[in-house]
Each structure stands twice: as C-alpha cells, then as structure tokens.
Amino acid sequence: MDDIPRGFVIREGAHRIHNPFTSDKLATLGRALDLSPGTSVLDLACGSGEMLCTWARDHGLTGTGVDLSSAFIGAARARAAELDVADRVTFIHRDAAGYVAGQPAGIASCLGATWIGGGVAGTVALLRRSLRPGGIMLIGEPYWRRDPPDQATVDGCAGIGMEGWLPLPELVESFGLLGCDVVEMVLADQDSWDRYAAAQWLSIRRWLDAHPQDELAAELRAELASSPARHVRYRREYLGWGVFALMNR
Ligand code: SAH
Secondary structure: OOOOOHHHHHHHOOOOOOOOOOHHHHHHHHHHOOOOOOOEEEEEOOOOOHHHHHHHHHHOOEEEEEEOOHHHHHHHHHHHHHOOOOOOEEEEEOOOOOOOOOOOEEEEEEEOOHHHHOOHHHHHHHHHOOEEEEEEEEEEEEEEOOOOOOHHHHHHHOOOOOOOOOEHHHHHHHHHHOOEEEEEEEEOOHHHHHHHHHHHHHHHHHHHHHOOOOOOHHHHHHHHHHHHHHHHHHHHHHEEEEEEEEEEO
C-alpha cells in the first residue's frame, strides 16, 4: 500500500487532529512534558502534523513526521508554512512501520496508530529504536472506559485501529510490564471525542453534496446515516482515548 484509503481523507480531510483530542488537550500535553527548546521529536503516523507544528511554534522543538497519507502530509507541510515553522519540521510520506530515525530523538511518538507496530508492545519497541537515553515516548491509544456488555458494543466501537483494547487501569499497568514508567498522561473526554467523530459527519455530508456520482457515494451515504447513532450508543459511552508519556526504566 502506498497511501491510505480515500474514504479516510474524505472523512478527516478537514481535521487538523486525527484523534479524539482538541487543540487545547494537545497544548496541555505539550506543556505537561516541560520540553526544552531544541528537543527533537519523531512522530510516526503524524497525520496532518498538528502536534509537531504547534509544539515547534510553542516550545521551539524540531521534528520529523512520517505518514502514509499524501493528503495529510501535504496538509502538514502547509500548516508548517502557515505557523512559520517549516525550517524546524520535516514531513516524510512513507510507511512508518519499521521507521527508525537517523538521529535518536528526545521524544518518539505514535498517536492513534499503534497498528504500525502490530499493537502497543510492538509500537513501544519500534519507538525505542529512535529514542535517545532519557527520552520520552508518547503512545495514543483507546481503552474501555466502561466494560462492553455485549458483542454488539464491541462491534459498534470497532473500526479505529486494532482491537483487543484494555480497561484504563490494565492499559496503564501494561506499560509497566513493557519496562516503562508512565510519567504523564492526558485523556480525551466525551466532548473531545465528538470533535473527532462528529466533525466527520459534516465533512462527509459536504463531500456527498459535491460528489453525488462518486463510486464511494453510496457507502459514505450509508455511513452518514448510521454514524451519529453508532457514535452516541457505543464509542462515546464505552471507549476512552488517551496519550501516555513513557520513559524506559
Ligand atoms: N497521529 C495523528 C494521526 C492519527 S490517525 C494525529 O493524532 O492526528 C492515523 C494516521 O495513521 C493517519 O494519518 C494515517 O494516514 C496514518 N497511517 C496509517 N497507516 C500508516 C502506516 N503504515 N504508516 C504511516 N502512517 C500510517
């Protein structure tokens, strides 16, 4: 595969952040990490580069983002120019699976894409290969905020990456079993989930109005008809999402 499915770009083409964080939560995480200017960041599956671009602006970081979407990489480069940080951040269009930085980074992250390492453990192992001693890894991952009562709930939450999610306490404990200290975390909430999920509906609707004859139109029309109820019935209620900051023990 040399790019992501087109439906993804239709749904999330207007998103700057492709996860259940608002820009406020992303900024809270950046402040929480107490980063010194010049810290280098490697962000695998960086999406439209909002974390790298805003943290370069706000904290003087330098960074590299890697993503498989040519559309999102294009948006990331445009955002870097807009925020006047294009001299500090670089965006690479390629598969991030197996990507290791040439120079070890102070922060190595993967938010909302742990399938690139075959799950959380594999992604931590991948990020470690790019991390300088004493550096921080960031993992953005879903967890069960309430136990799913039935298979319909599990199915209704599916479709955002690899399943087999853990409840929050078990997810946090799992990082310890991987040899990491959890040193910070910022969690999404139900309202920030809506900014990720509900914002897709307007994007889909506008795209449908503009492309009624497209080969994806029927599929996306069906998605728009079912997504809002599915979101409020399942993901918004049962699925949490957070970013966990980890340091090797
Ligand atoms: N970290 C970003 C994007 C999360 S969405 C953010 O939080 O905003 C998941 C991202 O993974 C998308 O940008 C998608 O293009 C990217 N992606 C999916 N498979 C990938 C792969 N194999 N290598 C690199 N990026 C990938």
